[in-house]
Amino acid sequence: MKDPRSFSKYQEQCKEEKEKVLALGGLFILGTERHESRRIDNQLRGRSGRQGDPGESEFYLSLEDDLMRLFGSESVMVWMDRLKLPEGEPITHKWINSAIEKAQKKIEARNFGIRKSLLEFDDVMNKQRTTIYANRNKVLEIDNLKDTIMEMLHKNISEKVYEKFSPEMREDWDINGLNEYLKDFYAYEETDDKAYLRSTKEEYIERIYNALVEQYNKKEEELGSDLMRKLEKHILFDVVDNRWRGHLKSLDALRESIYLRAYGQRDPVTEYKLISSQIFEEMIATIQEQATSFLFKVVVSTEPIKDEEDEIEEAEIKEVNAENTDGLCPCGSGKPYEKCCGR
Template identity: 40%
Template sequence: LSEKIIREITFAKDENTIGWVVKNKKPLYIKDLEQDKRFSKKEGIDYKLKQLLMVPIIIEGEVKGVINLDNNTSFTTDTINLLKSFSEQVAVAINNARLYQKIQDSYFEIVKALAQAIEAKERVKVGRENQTLATITLQNYFRMYEKLAGMTGTALTEAEEFKEIYGLEVIVVPTNVEMIREDCPDVIYRTVLEKFAAAADEIEESYKEGCPVLVGTTSIESSERLSKLLKARKIPHQVLNAKHHEREAQIVAQAGHLGAVTVATNMAGRGTDILLGGNPEFLTREALRRENGEAAESLEQYSALLEKYREQCRAEREKVKALGGLKILGTERHESRRIDNQLRGRAGRQGDPGSSRFYLSLEDDLLRLFGSERIQGLMEKLGMEEGESIEHNLLTKAIANAQKKVEQLHFDIRKQLLAYDNVMNRQREAVYTERQQILRDEGIQEHVWEIIEGVIDDILERYFPEEGEADPARAVARLKAIFGSGLEARLEGVDNVRDMLAHRDELVAEIRDRFIGKVETLGKEEGRALLRFLVLHTLDSGWKDHLLAMDELRRGIGLRAIGQKDPLLEYQFESYNLFQSMMERVRESVAELAFRVRVVSERGGASDGSNRREGREFILPFGASQEQQPPSLKHGVEGVQQPVKKGPKTGRNDPCPCGSGKKFKHCCGKNA
């Protein structure tokens, strides 16, 4: 294979060769290119290629591609067979990739409709499909706080992430009392069965001596599996996992009793001190519950029991310390060193003696992914038999390095997620800043007018560009669709940018007068409440639609890497365009609603006393419930559901009277 290259061959290739491969779905092998009439040579070029091999990639009976392999010597039979097998593997890989994408698409569709499926299963009314209203990563949520700080005993392993994501330094505070716990090297076995058998032997030996043991597992299945082994050996023990969460603190607090054996998942019981000899306060409360069912009948009874158990625990504590303290036994390494350190940290509290050791096997997930072949080879060289183990500080370091690789992988995933969310975060800040301003702004009327004036300028710039041909007819149609008829005279005879700028102020002044008149007819308080409501409603609706579009963009943006493009840069570019389009739609909708909305009295008449204009009329509450409307407007919308139109009925296929240029059924009549 070192003598072969995969590239476009330098001969002028006749299409009949590829056509023959596609048609017959068979490999094409040309032994001598110089003698083959389907190929030609250019004068002055010394061609070294002698043979050509073309193998089709067949997927579901169709040729999806052709592998071209040229050679300056000759192909052997083994090489040809190898390439045929390779083409089959390529076909399988492509097919699997397509199947995976299909499954992923189906999964997302299922997740979207999950709430509806549950409603249907429980025989309740099926609601509308859920839609994302807001989204944020935990990292960006935490960074919203002005000050960040925290305290944990296992932050040192994540110091790099704290520094890079949050800009926080990790400072190690020395222990109050010198830690004397003995952390023994890991013990590695060939299989999981051998590992659990050895762990059970260690637990049984410690139980007979009276030394308390806390066993850490990575899953509920592992804890139950070990529990069965201990039951078979008649070793009394407590099992702590998600199935017994209500007794979590009580079980862990008594794990330091003389002869106690506690099997727990690595995450269980954090935050509860394990006192050697037992916890007298927990024992007192448990005794009171057994005797009285509730709290003590008197303070004297509680004090007497507490003193009794303190003496008992003090005596047991000395015995446990003499036996070496609490023994921590891990049955598998977690992907994160932080979780393993939390398990080790249960022993050696406040200068107490203790020890820790992990029992591992080559079948564990971590070792199976990182380094199991090297350790397996070492075991075979040493001639180790079934049931024998290997332990050394170098192996423990190798396993710690494997954990670092996994931690780095997860950190990279979180960092990439944050990089994408940072793009979204800037848009999120812009939208929520705008929303807060709308909620707090007393001058909401001026704020809405600024939006309207911006919409006017956008329309004029769009249809009267600096370079290119102006389109005054479409400008008039768009202005009419948003602000109503009667503006044609302001742009009459205007067909270039210079004339447009000369008439711009007059046009803006007329639209402003209309806007002020509209607000005045609604009343001061009602008008402000109405404007605030419609801006918030429009912004929220646009933001929800934008989140949905961003989800779709995020799902498919990774495919841009196939085209040698950076998906993150493409995501930034595409999301910016989506955001600008969304904000433009929101501004135009606000402007249109501000001119079209009207409050209707109980008898159905418009409160402003004006004749209804041609085109669309929007009536509160835009699909909102009575509770969502401004209090001052609730009385005026009852019993009104549809816009009221003036004049003869418009046909569904007739031009829409609003002037948009669309058919009535695709515009104002869409919801009629």
């Protein structure tokens, strides 16, 4: 709570100091340069002569300041050379004020363009972030992700088959590359090496997909449906988070180098949107591939986890037993170790 006596004391002191300032002509603002933004200059001017009080503001600057040197008109310097004024002579003219305002407008326009460009870059990342987190939230809301995993599996197998079977001639299809991929990512081995010769691409996709679904169902029977549902959610979340973090780093690196495209007469923002979209699609494909692959190759350990105290106790017993030459149990029972704690 404020002390009324202290408040009155300082209020009276401020009143006396204000009267002294007003008696001297009010607040005087001295500026040693003109700022890039006219708004800042106007704010400084506004500090003096507020609410009808007396006050004054005055700015001093050099035509060699960065504001005029980088953004000012060359005609001003030409005009100054023609006047041949002595060194240090102050210049006051409306043309100078006009040149300063034009330079400030140029800087404000440039800064606006920079902010607009940054906003366009951020908008690309924001849209991708919205897509990722919308899908992530759906995963949170769904208890059974098996259908989602199977859709990912079918899409991934389809893309890989079309990639390996791209040549028109069936004899040129890379069946060995496809088999190696299926073995590495899904632990699947084709039993009929000639099946692809008797099938269309679509038929072969369904053949592989059905075999993988059967393999997945067997794993689910071994682990149990409840555990499999938990694994699906955990692995999918983990893969999405890891790949998204890597994607953000890729976008940062792209953003730092994309301005070089301007030397090739290309719009950096347009190029950034195009390349970032391609990287985003590749990330989605990688998420689907890794998530399904991990689920097919996951191995759940059934061994009980030993507590740290149990491990220390076992180590102590082994150490004592190694020093025990008569074969008696170290617990003090007098029985042989093999018939006591060693059973």
